[in-house]
Amino acid sequence: MQGRDEDWTTYQAIRAAWLSFVGGRTQGEIAEQMGISTAKVHRLIAHAQKAGHVKFQIEGRPLECLELESYLCKAFQLQRCTVAPDLGAADQETAVRAVSSAAGQVLSSLLSSEDVRRVGVGMGRTLKAAFEAMPRQSRDDLEIVSICGSLTRSLSANPYDVVQLLQGRTGGEGYYLPVPYFAANEEEKRVFLAQKSVQEVMRRARQADVFIIGIGSVEAEGHLIERGMISPDEQGDLARSGAVSDLMGRFLTTDGKLAPAHLGDCAVGLHFDEVRGARVIALVGGESKATAVLAALRTGVITDLIADETLARALKAQAGTQLARSA
Numbered sequence: 001m002q003g004r005d006e007d008w009t010t011y012q013a014i015r016a017a018w019l020s021f022v023g024g025r026t027q028g029e030i031a032e033q034m035g036i037s038t039a040k041v042h043r044l045i046a047h048a049q050k051a052g053h054v055k056f057q058i059e060g061r062p063l064e065c066l067e068l069e070s071y072l073c074k075a076f077q078l079q080r081c082t083v084a085p086d087l088g089a090a091d092q093e094t095a096v097r098a099v100s101s102a103a104g105q106v107l108s109s110l111l112s113s114e115d116v117r118r119v120g121v122g123m124g125r126t127l128k129a130a131f132e133a134m135p136r137q138s139r140d141d142l143e144i145v146s147i148c149g150s151l152t153r154s155l156s157a158n159p160y161d162v163v164q165l166l167q168g169r170t171g172g173e174g175y176y177l178p179v180p181y182f183a184a185n186e187e188e189k190r191v192f193l194a195q196k197s198v199q200e201v202m203r204r205a206r207q208a209d210v211f212i213i214g215i216g217s218v219e220a221e222g223h224l225i226e227r228g229m230i231s232p233d234e235q236g237d238l239a240r241s242g243a244v245s246d247l248m249g250r251f252l253t254t255d256g257k258l259a260p261a262h263l264g265d266c267a268v269g270l271h272f273d274e275v276r277g278a279r280v281i282a283l284v285g286g287e288s289k290a291t292a293v294l295a296a297l298r299t300g301v302i303t304d305l306i307a308d309e310t311l312a313r314a315l316k317a318q319a320g321t322q323l324a325r326s327a
Helices: 002-022 027-034 039-052 064-076 090-111 125-133 163-170 186-193 196-207 232-241 262-266 285-296 310-327
Strands: 078-084 119-120 143-147 173-174 210-214 243-246 251-254 280-282 304-308
Touching: 002 027, 002 039, 039 310, 064 078, 064 143, 064 310, 078 090, 078 310, 090 119, 090 125, 090 304, 090 310, 119 163, 125 163, 125 210, 125 280, 143 163, 143 186, 143 196, 173 196, 186 210, 186 262, 232 262, 243 285, 251 262, 285 304, 285 310, 304 310
Parallel strands: 078 304, 119 143, 119 210, 143 173, 210 280, 280 304
Antiparallel strands: 243 251
16 A cells, blocks of 8 residues: 555656646646645655656856866867866765766767667766666667676675666666676686686677776775775785776776786776777766876776866866976
């Protein structure tokens, strides 16, 4: 009985949202049409927004964002760059929300193209938020393929794996790498890669038309540390190696070179050199990621960047400072 009541509330909330945001009706007019109080209309619309039934799309971006996009494209030879406006709160959650909103529009357009039949995806909370922000599409011909291990070392599901999410958004077919992001050692990695099922998914991944990835930092607040995917000893080894960035499970120094960190040899998934020359879209948010993103951009692998304004400004400042020092 409770389930039916919840369903009825959802149905009413969706109708009220349509009348409000599409029909342009006032809450009083909606109340009269639906035969309920204006207070209930207010609650229903709030329910529709909180449940994710209402999504906003704003066309265009402020001039400052367009200027940053132009600068970053020229500085790092990017094909495309999208900078989401600063939302006024200097925290990671707000940055991810800004990036996911902008990315949702870009990715929706991309994945509606018949030229894209197979997409290789990484993982992370920014990708997850971006795919959640996408409107649903009907692409039963689309293949969504993991380019990295989709499990933690304890073999539990990674909460930021996005294959199933994108599969649900598009109706496509998902292919997972049923192995950890990092093997315990190189021998274990060889065992994983020897499995025919893993080899088949890796083969599909290499043939993707486009790759959508995140960029990780190796700071204490980074995804790898927060999720317990690496140990404190491994974090210390990364610090000693000069690593500042995680790009597809491989670690980079500030100049975009591979850091001499053993952990990178244990990553189970595509190496970034295997996608060099393809279209590679990186989604990343937050000023704290600037050093990590700068290192990743210097590999020359990334073709498209979707970032928030605070991060874009930090990238410009860091790149400009380093160019001045080298002059």
